Amino acid sequence: MSPLDYLLVALRVAFGAFVPLCFVAVLVWMERRGAAFFQDRAGPNRCNIFGFRAAGLIQNLSDAVKLVFKEDIVPGHIPHKFYFILAPVLVFVTALISFSVIPFADTLVLGENSYVMQAIPLDIGILWFLACAGFSVYGIILAGWSSHNKYGILGGLRAAAQVISYEIPMGLALVSLLVVYGTVNLNEIARFQGQLLFGMIPAWGVILQPLGVILFIVAAFAETNRTPFDLAEGESEIVAGYHVEYSSMKFALFFMGEYVAMFVSSAIIITLFFGGYQIPWLATETLVAYAKPVALVLLVLLPVANYFFTGWIRRNNTSHYYRPNDPRVREANIYIRCFWILTGIVEIILLGLLLADTAPETIRIFVALLQMATFLLKTVAMCFVYVWVRWTLPRFRYDQLQKLGWQTMLPLSLVNIFVTSAVVVALS
Amino acid sequence: MMSAKIKTIERQGVSYDQRLFLIEVFKGMRVTFGHFFRNLLDNSKLYVRHYPEVKPEITPRWRGRHRLTTHEDGTVKCVACFMCQTNCPSHCISITAGERNDGRSEKLPVRFDIDLLECIYCGYCVEACPMDAIRMDTGIFSVVTADRQSVVMGLDKLLATPGAFTEEDYKKRGL
Numbered sequence: 001m002s003p004l005d006y007l008l009v010a011l012r013v014a015f016g017a018f019v020p021l022c023f024v025a026v027l028v029w030m031e032r033r034g035a036a037f038f039q040d041r042a043g044p045n046r047c048n049i050f051g052f053r054a055a056g057l058i059q060n061l062s063d064a065v066k067l068v069f070k071e072d073i074v075p076g077h078i079p080h081k082f083y084f085i086l087a088p089v090l091v092f093v094t095a096l097i098s099f100s101v102i103p104f105a106d107t108l109v110l111g112e113n114s115y116v117m118q119a120i121p122l123d124i125g126i127l128w129f130l131a132c133a134g135f136s137v138y139g140i141i142l143a144g145w146s147s148h149n150k151y152g153i154l155g156g157l158r159a160a161a162q163v164i165s166y167e168i169p170m171g172l173a174l175v176s177l178l179v180v181y182g183t184v185n186l187n188e189i190a191r192f193q194g195q196l197l198f199g200m201i202p203a204w205g206v207i208l209q210p211l212g213v214i215l216f217i218v219a220a221f222a223e224t225n226r227t228p229f230d231l232a233e234g235e236s237e238i239v240a241g242y243h244v245e246y247s248s249m250k251f252a253l254f255f256m257g258e259y260v261a262m263f264v265s266s267a268i269i270i271t272l273f274f275g276g277y278q279i280p281w282l283a284t285e286t287l288v289a290y291a292k293p294v295a296l297v298l299l300v301l302l303p304v305a306n307y308f309f310t311g312w313i314r315r316n317n318t319s320h321y322y323r324p325n326d327p328r329v330r331e332a333n334i335y336i337r338c339f340w341i342l343t344g345i346v347e348i349i350l351l352g353l354l355l356a357d358t359a360p361e362t363i364r365i366f367v368a369l370l371q372m373a374t375f376l377l378k379t380v381a382m383c384f385v386y387v388w389v390r391w392t393l394p395r396f397r398y399d400q401l402q403k404l405g406w407q408t409m410l411p412l413s414l415v416n417i418f419v420t421s422a423v424v425v426a427l428s
Numbered sequence: 429m430m431s432a433k434i435k436t437i438e439r440q441g442v443s444y445d446q447r448l449f450l451i452e453v454f455k456g457m458r459v460t461f462g463h464f465f466r467n468l469l470d471n472s473k474l475y476v477r478h479y480p481e482v483k484p485e486i487t488p489r490w491r492g493r494h495r496l497t498t499h500e501d502g503t504v505k506c507v508a509c510f511m512c513q514t515n516c517p518s519h520c521i522s523i524t525a526g527e528r529n530d531g532r533s534e535k536l537p538v539r540f541d542i543d544l545l546e547c548i549y550c551g552y553c554v555e556a557c558p559m560d561a562i563r564m565d566t567g568i569f570s571v572v573t574a575d576r577q578s579v580v581m582g583l584d585k586l587l588a589t590p591g592a593f594t595e596e597d598y599k600k601r602g603l
Contacts, residue, residue: 037467038460040475214450312469320472321482392460393453404449 008108008115016100016119019376020260025060026380027259031387032056038391051327052334055317064252072248075148083146088246088253090139095260098132101125102267103187105277105371106194106284110361116187117368125186126174129268130167133223136261137163140225140232143254144242155241158398159232162222165405166229170219172413173212176420177272180208186268190276194283202280205273211416213273215409220265222405225258227390234395266382267375274378277371284367291363292354294370299350306343310336486567488593488601491551493568494542494581495589497561499532504587505561508535512553512562520546521553540583544571567592 029044033056036043044059052058078084100119108115122128137159144156181189195203206213222229233241243254270276279287287294317332353366396404445451467474477484486492497505508525526538553562566589573579591598 034464037464037471037474040463040467040473042471042474042476042478316471319478319481320474321478323481388457388461388464389453392456 004110005113005115012115012117013119015104015372016102017096019104020096020099020263021256023263023380023383024256024259025057027263027383027387028060028063028255029055029057030380030384031259031390032059034384034387035391038388051331053331067249067252070248072250075245078146078148078245080146083142084245085250087139087143087146088243088250088257090142091136091257092139092253092260094132094136094139095257095264098129098136099260099264099267101128101186102264102271103190103276104375105368106191107187108368109364117372118187123185125184125189126178126268126272127184129186129264130171130174133261133265134163134167136257139257140242143246144232147242147245149245151238151240151244152242154238155232155234155244158234158238159225159242161398162225162229162232162401162405165402166219166222166409169215169405169409169413170223172410172417173209173215173219174272176212176413176417177205177209177216179417179420179424180205186271186276190271190278191284193275194278196281202275202278204275204280209273209416209420211412212420215413215416216272217269218404218409220269221386221389222401224261224265224386226262226386228393228396229401231395231398231401262383262386263379266379266386270375270378270382274382276378277375279370279374284371287367287370288360288363291358291366295350295353295366299347299354302343302346302350306339310339313339486569486592488565488597490567490569491549491554491564492592493544493566493571493589494547494553494562494564494586495566495591496540496583496586497563497591498587503530503532504536504583505559506537506540507533507559507561508537509558511556511558515552515556517550517552518546518548520544520548537583540586542581542586544579544581545576562586563591563598565591565593565598 033043035041044056045053047053047056047059047062049058049061074081074084101122101124103116103118105117108117120128140159141156144152144154144159147153178184181192183189183192189205193202193204197203197207201207221227225232231237231241233243235241238244243251246254278284282290282294313332313335317328317335319326319328353362440446499505507528508523510523510525513521513523520543522539522541522543523537524539525535528534528536549564551564554564568589571579
């Protein structure tokens with residue numbers, strides 16, 4: 001292996017490991033500010049470092065500091081302390097490693113070598129995700145059981161029952177999807193979605209499998225224990241469910257595990273149904289062929305987008321009450337300057353790409369970066385849907401949840417398999 | 429014959445499109461997204477008061493921290509009749525009476541302690557007072573300290589706290 005191979009392995013693993021972790025902070029922020037805006041509140045907007053509030057992101061820092069320095073309690077009544085400590089680790093690690101098979105860009109071809117842009121270049125793809133997602137519920141059950149607490153046990157039981165009933169529609173929705181794609185490899189699935197239907201519509205899973213999308217998204221919500229299926233931690237009924245006995249960093253691991261799981265399942269929904277890293281109408285080879293025009297379009301669009309974005313910052317980053325020499329205006333000016341500098345740097349890079357005589361490798365790397373950005377953008381949009389649903393829908397009652405799973409989603413997913421198979425057989 | 433007014437409540441969640449959930453879910457999501465988008469575009473439209481900087485408006489009816497009133501010459505109105513202490517449901521008032529020599533009455537409070545940690549701000553002391561000596565019209569709603577001792581309001585603190593409203597407004601509060 002050449003040094004380049006090692007470098008790319010390191011980069012891929014770093015992407016697979018650190019992107020979900022970094023996005024925990026972004027998602028917690030998105031959840032809190034989003035929740036506030038959905039409910040006409042302001043959300044965290046006071047926490048600052050030297051007056052810089054970063055739109056509330058600093059709040060995450062102080063939360064983290066709080067959680068790290070809180071007393072880490074292992075209650076005395078717990079007989080199995082090892083399992084008690086293992087449970088949050090299990091939840092977090094399974095959530096994190098399930099991201100490792102998701103392709104965040106198309107296979108990078110540098111000269112004669114090609115590099116699969118996944119943290120772990122596995123062919124089993126979606127099966128790995130199913131295995132990890134199924135395993136993460138063991139952490140929740142283990143936490144509920146080892147807490148030796150009524151509420152904990154109830155939360156764990158609910159999580160177990162829920163995951164069992166929703167794993168089936170999820171798996172069946174996937175079966176019909178795999179009938180369409182004919183592969184379990186996520187990179188091939190994403191590449192399939194770069195095609196065009198009738199030469200004009202992107203062949204995304206959402207168009208090929210409209211029912212499958214709904215079934216899979218609902219099941220994914222249940223799988224990540226998010227509202228409206230978060231009755232494993234229904235705070236109005238069973239306090240906090242499975243993590244009622246946890247404090248400090250052990251609680252934080254559950255918390256982060258939930259957000260990593262949300263990020264990963266968003267990524268998997270994107271990869272399966274919304275084209276993954278594909279930019280609509282621009283498949284990888286098209287993108288490579290037209291890299292310079294795309295760069296030119298970006299070169300023009302970026303300052304325009306930044307103009308509107310900075311305008312939005314200037315309008316909103318002010319105090320809405322009388323305040324002499326409003327420090328938030330000063331803060332906004334600095335943000336705006338930072339964003340313009342950032343835009344300037346990207347512009348210079350794009351200009352270099354346009355003017356210089358570029359090697360095909362450079363074009364490939366540029367395309368890969370574009371696809372990564374697309375992938376992250378789509379994933380964050382999907383995460384926003386998670387937040388959006390959370391602050392819209394109330395929690396399902398336990399019997400309603402089971403009824404929906406077994407009596408509605410299971411028959412629907414079976415019907416979906418039959419219809420899909422019939423269509424695929426008829427067309428081939 | 430009395431005719432009862434009957435209002436038939438339409439039962440929700442029965443029709444097929446409602447049991448399908450999805451349509452109703454999307455309707456709900458449209459409503460919440462409307463709020464989100466409006467607030468995102470212009471966050472001055474949030475329905476919040478930016479509290480520590482912008483204080484809420486306190487009306488004369490509001491029961492805030494207590495104070496003891498005085499006559500025009502500065503002598504305390506309280507005659508240590510123990511009405512407020514007897515009435516207090518949370519036993520937060522403790523009075524020690526002493527002899528009064530200024531000719532207004534026979535007694536006056538030597539000590540008058542209100543433990544604000546015990547107080548439930550019910551206002552019974554104000555209603556019980558025959559002399560209009562204790563009032564809760566200071567408009568102070570936030571009592572924050574680092575220790576338990578400093579929330580026990582003594583006689584001097586109760587006398588030193590001014591009322592937040594004019595005598596006229598206080599009388600009009602309609603109790």
